[in-house]
Amino acid sequence: MHIRNMASKICVLDDDPAFLQDLRLALDGGYEVNAFSDASGFREAFSPRRFDLIVLDMRLEGAKEGLEVLREIHRTDPYQPVVVATAYADTDTYLETLQAGALLYVDKTRHTPAAMAMLFDTVIQQGRLRREQATASRALERMDPSEIVGASEPVRLLRSQIERIAGLSPRIVVIAGETGSGRELTARNLHARGFKGIVPPLSVLPRQTVPSSDILLQLTGHRTAAGPHRGLMEEAHGAGLIVRCADQLPGDVLAFLIEALESGKFQVRGSKSAHPFYTTLYLICEGEQLVHSTVRKRVIEVVRVPPLRDRKDDIPLLASYLLEAQRKRGREGASALDPAAMSSLLAHDWPGNVAELRIALEYGALRAMANGSEVIRREHLALGDSAGAADSRKWDLEYREAHMQVELVEAAIGELATTNKTKLSGFLHVQTPTTLTRRIERAFERYPELRNRFPKTAGAFGRAEALHS
Secondary structure, three states: OOOOOOOOEEEEEOOOHHHHHHHHHHHOOOOEEEEEOOHHHHHHHOOOOOOOEEEEEOOOOOOOHHHHHHHHHHHHOOOOOEEEEEOOOOHHHHHHHHHOOOOEEEEOOOOOHHHHHHHHHHHHHHHHHHHHHHHHHHHHHHHOOOOOOOOOHHHHHHHHHHHHHHOOOOOEEEEEOOOOOOHHHHHHHHHHHHHOOOOOOEEEEOOOOOOHHHHHHHHHEEEEOOEEEEOHHHHHOOOEEEEOOHHHOOHHHHHHHHHHHHHOEEEOEOOOOEEEOOOEEEEEEOOOOOOOOOOOOOOOEEEEOOOHHHOHHHHHHHHHHHHHHHHHOOOOOOOOEOHHHHHHHHHOOOOOHHHHHHHHHHHHHHHHHHOOOOOEOHHHOOOOOOOOOOOOOOOOHHHHHHHHHHHHHHHHHHHHOOOOHHHHHHHOOOOOHHHHHHHHHHHHHHOOHHHHHOHHHHHHHOOHHHHHO
8 A cells, every 4th residue: 555645745837737637636635736837836936845846847838948947946956856747758858857856757658647646755755865865964074074094295295285274264275186186075174174173064066067147046046036045155154165177167157256255245146135255265176277367366275186196105095994984884895905906906097096996996896795705806896907008088087987887787787687777776786776777877878889888788778768667
């Protein structure tokens, strides 16, 4: 028997009156339902945490207006659970909705409103878990900002630099280094040392591929008839703001941030009053060109994070730390390396730095477990010959991470002799089959050549229908 949560509030946005009526009937008595037939009415009613679930039609007045509404929802509340329902299912739309943050994509031609209603409790629970995990992560960051692991000379110099800069309480810090080297960890460590004691949590502006206007809205927040929507700048006031890939941020956005920092205030869209803005900007970038452009006239501090290949003496300690952290997160698998495997780690060039080491160890631990080994051996690692390889992708961390994920799924399919996504996600310790599908589809979308290299995985995850198989 299906038991519904009487406290759950569901909002439905769909311009099909027949579908709205049928879904209302299916949900009647089990949920508190708010229904809207147009986006403007929904926008006035929506506010963060008001609804336990939003069911969103892909096609409203425009061909993909629902997709824009979905993006608006997650700019305001990144953890809002959303189910996208459409009668025009296709692979491109499926991928766009999952990348925009939808938890489930449902084909109306294949699922009746009653069948959809049976799925909603699971999605609501998944959304609540996501919120709880995010809250727990922020709490952990406040309690334990994560120490920089290592005892090599470059790490000692980095710690010394952090101690010096923390004592100056700078307003702008440029953290330069290669991708995966620990730039954000350095920012968090510096933030913790600067505040001492109770550390206000850091806000993070992630790498952006959207227009400047959308980024500014995410930063400043906005006010509507339904109430205020907090932006990152309001969250960062009195604490700190990490700006990822700051050297790729549109110049007008970076200039706006620095102007607000210097004036000590910023304007929220839809509000006539200014908000105070006192924070520390941690500008993360690849090189120091950022220092010599937008921020060259300001008083700033620069931290240079060393690449892993310049501190290989730290690899044994880092490997032990990362494997222990993996065990504490409840991940099964081998928790030690044999001497040959350690030799391979020390010989590798690590173009992806510490991030690549973490991925390699997670992969090796699972491969070792699949082979019944209590230790990670050389054959369990997937490092390649970085010193002599001619592969143009060898310095591309995102490609290498996607490659490892797909390769691991390919190995799991062979080990389990199944393409069942529930079994695969459980075996690989991925939270849900939907999450696993989303990761692999995203890898194939960005790097189509992986389909030919891993045919079993491509066959299992290469279609939008994968969620329904």
